[in-house]
Amino acid sequence: MDETNIIIELKERLNKDINDIEAAISLGNIYYDLNDAPRSIIYYRHALDLDAALPNVQTDLGAMYWRNDDVGLAEQAFRNAIEHDPSFAQAHMNLGLLLRHARSNVDEARKAWQQLLSANPQHELAKKAQELLQETMSGDS
Numbered sequence: 001m002d003e004t005n006i007i008i009e010l011k012e013r014l015n016k017d018i019n020d021i022e023a024a025i026s027l028g029n030i031y032y033d034l035n036d037a038p039r040s041i042i043y044y045r046h047a048l049d050l051d052a053a054l055p056n057v058q059t060d061l062g063a064m065y066w067r068n069d070d071v072g073l074a075e076q077a078f079r080n081a082i083e084h085d086p087s088f089a090q091a092h093m094n095l096g097l098l099l100r101h102a103r104s105n106v107d108e109a110r111k112a113w114q115q116l117l118s119a120n121p122q123h124e125l126a127k128k129a130q131e132l133l134q135e136t137m138s139g140d141s
Contacts, residue, residue: 021050037068055081055088071102089123092116106136
């Protein structure tokens with residue numbers, strides 16, 4: 001089944017059952033992959049309206065907000081993901097990258113990466129966090 005048909009099928013599922021969280025997340029993910037931030041945001045927001053405690057969806061929502069140049073909303077989404085799951089490494093990583101690049105706040109970025117290492121030292125992103133901490137040790141952005 002091609003992407004267009006999958007989108008149609010998922011939308012039909014949501015039209016039949018507005019509480020179909022899997023369909024909402026799947027649509028958000030498809031539009032994420034298509035780099036369509038506004039549409040992905042719609043479906044991720046809907047999924048989070050159904051269940052706010054989904055750190056992976058919060059993190060993807062944050063990435064789409066950032067891609068859409070909504071830095072404040074992106075930061076809030078990453079922080080919400082961390083609040084719901086303090087060990088969710090991708091949210092810490094993304095928050096740190098946003099703070100470094102969009103906010104030019106290297107000190108806060110470093111804190112996010114240090115929190116990743118403290119909360120989830122065995123995660124595959126831990127090595128990247130260590131590299132970023134080393135790279136920013138002098139405060140360079």
